[in-house]
Amino acid sequence: MQIHYICRHCRSSLGRIEADKVTEVQLGLHFLTPSERQDIIAYNSKGEMVINITCRYCTEAIMVHPELSLLASPLQ
Ligand SMILES: [Zn+2]
Numbered sequence: 263m264q265i266h267y268i269c270r271h272c273r274s275s276l277g278r279i280e281a282d283k284v285t286e287v288q289l290g291l292h293f294l295t296p297s298e299r300q301d302i303i304a305y306n307s308k309g310e311m312v313i314n315i316t317c318r319y320c321t322e323a324i325m326v327h328p329e330l331s332l333l334a335s336p337l338q
Pocket residue numbers: 269270271272273274316317318319320321
């Protein structure tokens with residue numbers, strides 16, 4: 263299984279890794295709270311794990327325009 267990293271705001275692909283070779287500890291996911299895990303970790307139609315993070319471009323954009331983080335949410 264592969265783990266895909268995508269930006270939660272612009273949906274651009276930020277890379278992917280082979281999940282068989284890593285553990286959640288190596289991914290840095292073990293310290294997340296259950297609600298954070300639900301927010302960050304998703305699965306695509308192929309059953310592959312998708313990690314929703316914020317790319318550097320969007321991080322900078324949100325720092326300048328904090329309202330963008332609300333506008334970019336898929337739930338709104
Ligand atoms: Zn982005």
